[in-house]
Amino acid sequence: AGPCDIYSSGGTPCVAAHSTTRALYSAFSGALYQVKRGSDGATTTISPVSAGGVANAAAQDTFCASTTCLITIIYDQSGRGNHLTQAPPGGFSGPEANGYDNLASAIGAPVTLNGAKAYGVFISPGTGYRNNAVSGTATGDASEGMYAVLDGTHYNGGCCFDYGNAETSSTDTGNGHMEAIYYGDNTVWGTGSGSGPWFMADLENGLFSGASSGQNTADPSLSYRFLTAALKGGQNVWALRGGNSASGSLSTYYNGARPSASGYNPMSKEGAIILGIGGDNSVGAQGTFYEGVMTTGYPSDATENSVQANIVAAKYATTSLTSGPALTVGSSISLRATTSGYTDRYLAHTGATVNTQVVTSASSTTLKQQASWKVRTGLGNSGCFSFESTDTSGSYLRHYNFELQVAASDGTKQFNEDATFCPHTGLNGQGNSILAWGYPTRFIRHYNNVGYAASNGGVHTFDSATSFNDDVSWVVGTSFA
Ligand code: AHR
Ligand code: AHR
Ligand code: AHR
Numbered sequence: 423a424g425p426c427d428i429y430s431s432g433g434t435p436c437v438a439a440h441s442t443t444r445a446l447y448s449a450f451s452g453a454l455y456q457v458k459r460g461s462d463g464a465t466t467t468i469s470p471v472s473a474g475g476v477a478n479a480a481a482q483d484t485f486c487a488s489t490t491c492l493i494t495i496i497y498d499q500s501g502r503g504n505h506l507t508q509a510p511p512g513g514f515s516g517p518e519a520n521g522y523d524n525l526a527s528a529i530g531a532p533v534t535l536n537g538a539k540a541y542g543v544f545i546s547p548g549t550g551y552r553n554n555a556v557s558g559t560a561t562g563d564a565s566e567g568m569y570a571v572l573d574g575t576h577y578n579g580g581c582c583f584d585y586g587n588a589e590t591s592s593t594d595t596g597n598g599h600m601e602a603i604y605y606g607d608n609t610v611w612g613t614g615s616g617s618g619p620w621f622m623a624d625l626e627n628g629l630f631s632g633a634s635s636g637q638n639t640a641d642p643s644l645s646y647r648f649l650t651a652a653l654k655g656g657q658n659v660w661a662l663r664g665g666n667s668a669s670g671s672l673s674t675y676y677n678g679a680r681p682s683a684s685g686y687n688p689m690s691k692e693g694a695i696i697l698g699i700g701g702d703n704s705v706g707a708q709g710t711f712y713e714g715v716m717t718t719g720y721p722s723d724a725t726e727n728s729v730q731a732n733i734v735a736a737k738y739a740t741t742s743l744t745s746g747p748a749l750t751v752g753s754s755i756s757l758r759a760t761t762s763g764y765t766d767r768y769l770a771h772t773g774a775t776v777n778t779q780v781v782t783s784a785s786s787t788t789l790k791q792q793a794s795w796k797v798r799t800g801l802g803n804s805g806c807f808s809f810e811s812t813d814t815s816g817s818y819l820r821h822y823n824f825e826l827q828v829a830a831s832d833g834t835k836q837f838n839e840d841a842t843f844c845p846h847t848g849l850n851g852q853g854n855s856i857l858a859w860g861y862p863t864r865f866i867r868h869y870n871n872v873g874y875a876a877s878n879g880g881v882h883t884f885d886s887a888t889s890f891n892d893d894v895s896w897v898v899g900t901s902f903a
Contacts, residue, residue: 424448424474425569425729426500426715432725434567434717437558438695439499440506441477441713443533443540444736446499448474453497457482457528460878460887461489467497476538482528488849488891490878491528492863493543496697500715502557506697509550512592513702516548519881523550523698523705529846530862531573531710536737542573542712543697546861547580549708550699554590559695559716560601560655563688567654567721570603570714571667571733574649577606577619578835580706584624585714586653588701590694597685599692600626600701601660603651605709614641614675621651621664621675625686626701631662632676635683641675648712648738650730655680656720658687663723665730667738672730674723708860712738743805746847746854747898753797754812754901756781759868760852761892768793769866769873769896771811776819776826776873781902788813790902795819801831802842806859809843812903819843819866821858824882826866826873848895855894865894 424447426436439446442455453467454477466485471478482491498504511521518524530544543551560566570585577583586602589595607618611628612635614620620641622629632638641662648667654660661677680687695716699705713733749755757769759778767778770793781793791813800806801818809819817830820841831837842859843866849855856866858875867876869884876894879887 423732424450425732428728428732429715429717429721429725432722434719434721434725436500436715437502437718438504438716440496440697440715441499442493442496442543443712444476444535445470445474446713446715450474450499452499455493455497456495457486457491458494459486459489459491460890465494471538476535477540479539479541482541486528488851490849490863492525493528494525496543496551504553504556504559504695506551506553506695509552509696509699509703510592511703513594514704516550516703516705517881523703524548524863527862532741532743533712534739534741539741542710544710544862545583545698545708547578547708548705550703550705551697552592552694552699554592554694556693556695558718559587559693560691560718561693562691563657564691565656565720566601567652567717567719567726568603568715569650569652569726569729571712571738572605572649572651573710574619574644574646576708576710578708579606579608580708581608581610581704582606582624582629582700583698583707583709584700585697585711586695586716587691588694588696590692592703594626594702595692596690597627597683598625598689600624601653601655601689601691602696603653604629605649605651606707611635613637614643615639616643618643620644621649621662623653623660623662624700625681628681630681633679634681638676647740650733652726654720655689663726667733669734672726743803743844744846746845749797749807749845749898751797751799751807755795755797756793756899756901757795757896758899760848760850760895760897761868761889764868767868767871769868771828774827774829776828778868778871778873785902787903794901794903800842800859801837802835802839803859806842806844808841812901821875824864824875826875849891850895852895853897856896866896867893869893
């Protein structure tokens with residue numbers, strides 16, 4: 423059985439079921455998600471390898487070979503058509519054209535399930551999915567349940583990495599107009615014990631983990647690589663339950679009355695579905711989503727426990743974040759451009775500015791050092807790499823506003839993540855194309871001989887699709903200095 427078969431047996435069937443990694447019904451063999459590739463704008467759907475099985479990641483890899491791919495649709499497996507697509511602007515606008523949010527990279531969150539490769543949905547700040555024209559989700563004070571499997575190590579304090587029930591207008595229509603899973607270390611409205619991150623409920627104008635806003639120490643800081651977060655709400659009752667998706671059972675972090683502040687009892691749920699954003703399209707958050715559902719009716723603890731056992735049996739595990747020619751931690755390297763007409767140029771820096779420079783064996787020692795990088799274990803993720811400046815130890819290649827810089831480490835989580843890059847097989851067939859870990863739609867690119875973290879055809883000038891594959895492909899060589 424799949425999670426939604428279990429919810430059905432419990433009398434609280436799924437009304438929405440989303441996953442890019444696997445079928446959530448044992449009989450489901452339809453489309454899990456759609457991807458769109460950068461080379462020609464073509465789309466394809468990815469289905470389970472067999473009914474009830476894991477997504478056919480190999481089909482995605484073939485379709486997306488030598489180009490970029492975005493996740494354009496996350497299909498609803500429940501049959502109700504509650505698909506998730508690129509979120510439109512609301513109270514806040516997204517960074518994409520016309521205020522839409524960004525779409526997620528199709529390769530940002532590779533995992534295995536029982537040994538078979540699949541891809542989750544890696545949400546960077548600015549990325550979001552939504553459905554404001556839903557069928558069958560809870561409205562008003564009606565009961566519902568939901569769960570999601572998330573990456574417990576991918577989070578931030580921005581508002582709001584959510585999955586669940588939100589406003590159909592994409593605007594903040596008041597307290598009690600949302601009921602969604604939240605994950606992160608935002609401290610504006612509420613906190614749990616420790617320094618976070620926490621699983622909380624986004625009930626609109628507040629992230630709650632107990633009967634009141636503010637701190638609820640029964641809600642623990644979490645660090646599971648794979649996190650099961652289960653939220654349910656009924657008439658003056660709601661519960662937060664969570665656990666390790668890879669083993670063990672769910673713990674109850676809260677089970678009790680609705681918040682006493684005005685507007686949360688009764689609730690005024692609207693039934694739209696969000697992923698990766700707040701109810702009003704707040705787009706500051708990051709996180710990773712693998713699978714999740716929403717039900718009609720208030721699921722029993724026993725039903726949720728069976729769903730957790732099903733998730734554990736799916737055996738989520740990590741896999742390599744890199745591909746292509748291997749980099750060696752501790753080595754010193756150069757990165758040569760491969761765009762025709764620029765192949766004598768290397769990734770370098772002039773002060774804080776990252777650029778490409780023509781470098782030869784006859785160049786000055788200063789320039790040779792500026793074009794040489796020390797490979798370090800990724801400051802923000804040990805599965806990827808950071809590049810330390812050869813002439814300025816303690817300074818690293820990072821992106822800021824998607825421009826590459828060389829900057830001194832300030833030791834913050836933000837710096838570490840901005841300074842972490844994941845090499846892949848070069849998109850033009852040469853060397854490596856190097857993803858920004860926190861923005862896996864974006865690669866190290868030269869544009870007008872300046873360095874950027876660029877997406878293929880995005881809104882910035884430096885995102886130009888012209889010559890993208892060449893501009894993001896670099897041959898790694900021994901360093902000049
Ligand atoms: O409740 C927290 C956030 O507040 C909601 O997600 C958003 O709609 C509002 O800004
Ligand atoms: O480069 C994109 C973002 O810009 C970085 O993650 C952040 O540090 C800055 O605001
Ligand atoms: O960075 C040099 C060139 O500048 C790139 O190849 C091109 O995309 C841009 O015009």
